[in-house]
Amino acid sequence: MSAKVWLVGAGPGDPELLTLKAVRALHAADVVMIDDLVNPAVLEHCPNARIVPVGKRGGCRSTPQDFIHRLMLRYARQGKCVVRLKGGDPCIFGRGSEEAEWLGVRGIEVELVNGITAGLAGATNCGIPLTLRGVARGVTLITAHTQDDSSLNWSALARSGTTLVVYMGVAKLEDIRSSLMTGGLDSRTPVAMIENASLPHQRELRSTLTSMYEDALAFELKSPAILVIGEVAAAGGSWKCTDTTVSTQPENKQVIRRGR
Numbered sequence: 001m002s003a004k005v006w007l008v009g010a011g012p013g014d015p016e017l018l019t020l021k022a023v024r025a026l027h028a029a030d031v032v033m034i035d036d037l038v039n040p041a042v043l044e045h046c047p048n049a050r051i052v053p054v055g056k057r058g059g060c061r062s063t064p065q066d067f068i069h070r071l072m073l074r075y076a077r078q079g080k081c082v083v084r085l086k087g088g089d090p091c092i093f094g095r096g097s098e099e100a101e102w103l104g105v106r107g108i109e110v111e112l113v114n115g116i117t118a119g120l121a122g123a124t125n126c127g128i129p130l131t132l133r134g135v136a137r138g139v140t141l142i143t144a145h146t147q148d149d150s151s152l153n154w155s156a157l158a159r160s161g162t163t164l165v166v167y168m169g170v171a172k173l174e175d176i177r178s179s180l181m182t183g184g185l186d187s188r189t190p191v192a193m194i195e196n197a198s199l200p201h202q203r204e205l206r207s208t209l210t211s212m213y214e215d216a217l218a219f220e221l222k223s224p225a226i227l228v229i230g231e232v233a234a235a236g237g238s239w240k241c242t243d244t245t246v247s248t249q250p251e252n253k254q255v256i257r258r259g260r
């Protein structure tokens with residue numbers, strides 16, 4: 001493959017959830033710039049590439065996005081095949097399109113490659129159908145964390161009749177609960193919280209809107225985790241996904257259910 005930048009989704013963690021296209025790009029890469037949330041196990045597909053960690057813990061705290069942009073540009077202009085590897089999908093709360101745009105206007109060829117986003121992976125892995133005939137007509141992906149602290153229209157979300165999947169919500173559980181309850185969502189609405197989705201140490205907590213905050217505290221829920229809020233969040237549990245890396249260490253997988 002010639003010099004270009006591939007903005008690739010690495011999926012939620014389980015290396016088997018990589019796409020074939022992501023694997024092909026990794027094989028071709030000279031340089032792989034990797035985010036914190038990417039499971040390093042996926043790097044087995046690029047044994048000869050230079051690996052450059054560029055997550056927040058990668059030593060570029062001050063102006064990370066600008067630093068990342070310039071580094072991608074420099075490598076691409078050197079004629080290298082660059083893979084920018086991001087957790088989940090590059091365009092779901094992942095700045096993939098911003099990076100593509102920045103490179104594109106500077107004449108760099110860019111390709112975006114889908115990854116399985118954490119919200120979809122976590123739910124499916126726990127047997128939760130995000131849409132369900134007669135129960136949930138849609139699904140809304142939202143982030144509880146905004147750059148400018150602007151607020152979501154929580155009452156519209158509460159009335160939407162769609163399943164809500166919340167990213168980056170662990171530190172905002174109390175606010176999310178009160179916003180949704182004020183917006184009119186039933187306090188008994190089921191909530192599932194899935195930490196480290198698809199990884200061997202995945203943990204899953206089932207609760208309700210009214211007690212999600214206290215239950216999460218007791219469970220010591222940690223980031224990265226996604227929240228699934230809606231009637232469907234009570235589903236699953238009578239069977240478990242076994243054909244993933246999760247099954248290799250089932251003793252690590254923790255499932256806690258709290259009553260409705």
Ligand code: SAH
Nearest residue numbers: 088089094117118167168196197224225226
């Ligand atoms: N582009 C990513 C999301 C990046 S935002 C994607 O499509 O998945 C980071 C947030 O994603 C985390 O705070 C968490 O809410 C969620 N997340 C990422 N990986 C996760 C995982 N393995 N398990 C649970 N949540 C995860």
